[in-house]
Amino acid sequence: MSNETIDLKTRLVTDFYARESVMNGEASSAFHQKKRAALAEFDKLGFPTTRNEEWKYSNVKDLTSVLYNFNADSSITSADLEDLKIPSQEANILYFINGHYNAALSVFVSASSQIIIDSLQEAYKKDPVLINTYFNELVKDENDAFTALNTAFAQDGVFIHIPDNQTVEHPVILRFISDARVQNVGSQPRNIIAVGRNAHVKLAEAYRTLGNERSFTNTVTEIFVSEDAGVEYYKVQNESENAYHIGTTKVKMLDRSQFYSGTVTLNGRFTRNNLNIILDGERCEAHMYGLYFPDGVQHVDNHTVADHRKPNSESNELYKGILRDRSKGVFNGKIFVRPDAQKTNAFQSCKNIVLSTDATMNTKPQLEIFADDVKCSHGTTTGQIDEEALFYMRSRGISQSEAMALLMFAFCADVISQIRIDSVREYLEGVIAEKLASK
Amino acid sequence: MLSINELRASIEGKEILKGINLEIKPGEVHAIMGPNGSGKSTLASVLAGREEYEVTGGTVVFDGKEILDMAPEDRAAEGIFLAFQYPVEIPGVTTINFLKTAVNEIRKYKGESPLDAAQFLKMVREKAKLVSMNDSLLKRALNEGFSGGEKKRNEIFQMAVLEPKLAILDETDSGLDIDALRIVAEGVNSLRSPDRSAIVVTHYQRLLDYIVPDYVHVLYKGRIVKSGTKELAFELEEKGYDWIKAEVEAIG
Numbered sequence: 001m002s003n004e005t006i007d008l009k010t011r012l013v014t015d016f017y018a019r020e021s022v023m024n025g026e027a028s029s030a031f032h033q034k035k036r037a038a039l040a041e042f043d044k045l046g047f048p049t050t051r052n053e054e055w056k057y058s059n060v061k062d063l064t065s066v067l068y069n070f071n072a073d074s075s076i077t078s079a080d081l082e083d084l085k086i087p088s089q090e091a092n093i094l095y096f097i098n099g100h101y102n103a104a105l106s107v108f109v110s111a112s113s114q115i116i117i118d119s120l121q122e123a124y125k126k127d128p129v130l131i132n133t134y135f136n137e138l139v140k141d142e143n144d145a146f147t148a149l150n151t152a153f154a155q156d157g158v159f160i161h162i163p164d165n166q167t168v169e170h171p172v173i174l175r176f177i178s179d180a181r182v183q184n185v186g187s188q189p190r191n192i193i194a195v196g197r198n199a200h201v202k203l204a205e206a207y208r209t210l211g212n213e214r215s216f217t218n219t220v221t222e223i224f225v226s227e228d229a230g231v232e233y234y235k236v237q238n239e240s241e242n243a244y245h246i247g248t249t250k251v252k253m254l255d256r257s258q259f260y261s262g263t264v265t266l267n268g269r270f271t272r273n274n275l276n277i278i279l280d281g282e283r284c285e286a287h288m289y290g291l292y293f294p295d296g297v298q299h300v301d302n303h304t305v306a307d308h309r310k311p312n313s314e315s316n317e318l319y320k321g322i323l324r325d326r327s328k329g330v331f332n333g334k335i336f337v338r339p340d341a342q343k344t345n346a347f348q349s350c351k352n353i354v355l356s357t358d359a360t361m362n363t364k365p366q367l368e369i370f371a372d373d374v375k376c377s378h379g380t381t382t383g384q385i386d387e388e389a390l391f392y393m394r395s396r397g398i399s400q401s402e403a404m405a406l407l408m409f410a411f412c413a414d415v416i417s418q419i420r421i422d423s424v425r426e427y428l429e430g431v432i433a434e435k436l437a438s439k
Numbered sequence: 440m441l442s443i444n445e446l447r448a449s450i451e452g453k454e455i456l457k458g459i460n461l462e463i464k465p466g467e468v469h470a471i472m473g474p475n476g477s478g479k480s481t482l483a484s485v486l487a488g489r490e491e492y493e494v495t496g497g498t499v500v501f502d503g504k505e506i507l508d509m510a511p512e513d514r515a516a517e518g519i520f521l522a523f524q525y526p527v528e529i530p531g532v533t534t535i536n537f538l539k540t541a542v543n544e545i546r547k548y549k550g551e552s553p554l555d556a557a558q559f560l561k562m563v564r565e566k567a568k569l570v571s572m573n574d575s576l577l578k579r580a581l582n583e584g585f586s587g588g589e590k591k592r593n594e595i596f597q598m599a600v601l602e603p604k605l606a607i608l609d610e611t612d613s614g615l616d617i618d619a620l621r622i623v624a625e626g627v628n629s630l631r632s633p634d635r636s637a638i639v640v641t642h643y644q645r646l647l648d649y650i651v652p653d654y655v656h657v658l659y660k661g662r663i664v665k666s667g668t669k670e671l672a673f674e675l676e677e678k679g680y681d682w683i684k685a686e687v688e689a690i691g
């Protein structure tokens with residue numbers, strides 16, 4: 001090599017082996033062997049280029065062109081984190097600062113008989129065999145460099161287990177904070193959520209950046225939903241103009257279970273969300289809602305999969321976006337209906353408002369149906385603001401900007417109203433109203 | 440109050456209004472009738488400030504101010520109100536929230552402080568009663584899924600709340616049953632005063648039994664081709680428009 005610069009990939013691979021060399025006995029564990037295989041996969045795949053069909057409209061060159069400190073210290077205090085005001089008696093709130101669990105900031109309100117919550121590290125120390133039965137089971141075949149990278153470096157994050165028949169009254173809020181006030185920081189949280197039979201829980205992942213240096217978050221969440229269980233899972237991204245976020249959530253649902261998700265991207269330089277749901281049971285119901293709201297040069301990419309493998313289940317998806325300035329949006333929604341999945345109902349809709357001629361939205365619904373007795377529909381729309389409605393409102397004395405704000409807030413409302421953790425929904429309503437008023 | 444002089448307007452290069460002249464004094468009600476497609480709604484939209492129409496000539500002075508360069512919201516704040524022929528459905532915005540925003544934006548324009556929630560609700564309840572508007576409609580998304588008659592009633596309700604100086608009613612009577620027609624007309628009449636005026640666009644003399652106009656005009660092919668008093672409306676009801684069309688063609 002003619003110059004001394006080390007690229008991100010090389011640095012990560014080198015770091016992995018350096019760490020491994022000081023691991024002693026643990027290096028031979030089944031857990032570590034999974035990581036080792038993942039590292040090899042990452043090394044082989046490399047970061048994706050736009051020649052990769054899955055990354056056609058999302059170029060990660062910018063993201064991978066600098067180095068990040070994956071072990072950055074942080075002097076964060078609770079005062080820095082007052083934005084998402086959730087009364088602490090109303091939720092279990094876990095903090096992860098630059099990817100590392102912070103016990104001092106975290107609060108628990110639910111009884112341990114109802115829900116077991118541990119940092120992944122802690123949980124692994126307590127019961128390596130149990131963790132190993134879940135770890136990487138859902139995402140091992142993703143064939144995705146970022147997922148493999150996360151697996152290789154998976155260190156911290158959360159392990160949540162809800163025993164059979166428990167309904168957890170208080171939601172669990174996972175707050176991932178990148179403290180980029182002094183340097184470029186990287187984090188790779190890894191979460192495992194195992195929900196027992198007929199158990200019910202509400203969860204939210206909230207991502208936030210402090211400071212203006214770059215942050216790179218590469219996160220993976222695996223969710224196991226047992227028979228008759230119900231899970232609500234929300235992801236809220238309100239990061240900085242220099243935040244790069246790649247996230248994969250993979251869900252496996254068994255008979256008669258229900259899964260609701262809401263993915264809301266308010267801010268961030270570059271965001272890629274993969275939400276991949278396997279309906280591996282009969283009479284399952286999966287609901288996916290999404291909202292994205294990029295401005296400036298922000299880029300938001302949502303890839304979703306509803307994979308119907310058994311008969312009589314239903315998936316229902318609504319994603320909405322408002323794009324301003326020179327922002328870019330991508331939506332790719334796959335629906336698979338496998339040969340066994342007769343009587344599947346699968347609905348998908350993606351609606352966008354593009355407010356500037358420099359903003360672009362790429363939508364691609366992808367239906368692959370191998371069963372004959374199914375009901376599937378999909379539709380995407382990309383349009384401007386409704387001029388008729390705008391004139392109607394203005395003719396009543398409402399200024400153009402206020403009318404736009406009202407119309408856009410209404411456009412967002414049918415996604416936001418689906419978020420059933422009150423404090424999270426109210427927070428989102430506040431941030432959205434503020435964003436709408438800002439232009 | 441309103442003085443329209445040689446007003447011309449086109450859309451997509453097609454001239455629709457071809458030199459309209461109309462003078463409305465405070466307190467007067469003017470009815471505008473005319474065959475389909477003659478430009479009645481276009482005139483109403485141009486007065487309210489719809490930007491799709493290109494004004495190619497003429498002036499419109501309202502209350503001493505030239506309004507053609509004003510934004511629609513400013514015209515509304517100055518006191519112009521258009522009851523739409525086809526009210527727009529706006530999902531996700533409740534009627535009540537919409538109106539509260541409108542009232543307070545107009546107050547802001549006038550330099551008045553916003554109404555608080557209690558004052559606003561009290562006022563709205565009174566006005567709703569005036570036009571027998573069901574409370575449940577107020578909480579629903581604006582016009583969404585409203586019946587034709589409910590939409591028209593909602594227009595008059597909004598007018599009652601905003602108390603405009605000049606109300607332009609574009610076929611507010613179409614789609615109303617007999618009782619609703621009377622209620623709507625009563626709503627309009629209750630606003631009549633020496634300093635408020637109205638333009639009532641209609642195809643039917645029936646409405647003018649309730650809202651008695653001072654003048655009746657016939658708009659045809661973008662011009663006012665005949666003006667008279669309320670008797671003209673009876674004549675049109677009886678004879679249709681052919682004789683007027685013939686008169687116009689004869690003049691050339």
Ligand SMILES: Nc1ncnc2c1ncn2[C@@H]1O[C@H](COP(=O)(O)OP(=O)(O)OP(=O)(O)O)[C@@H](O)[C@H]1O
Pocket residue numbers: 450451455473474475476477478479480481482524
């Ligand atoms: N957006 C538009 N694009 C093209 N033509 C238009 C548009 N709006 C109106 N026009 C045309 O302008 C003419 C006048 O229409 P307008 O709606 O003003 O008629 P009107 O007198 O209100 O008719 P009606 O009694 O049926 O309500 C019609 O020929 C109509 O097709």
Ligand SMILES: [Mg+2]
Pocket residue numbers: 479480481524609610
């Ligand atoms: Mg008309």
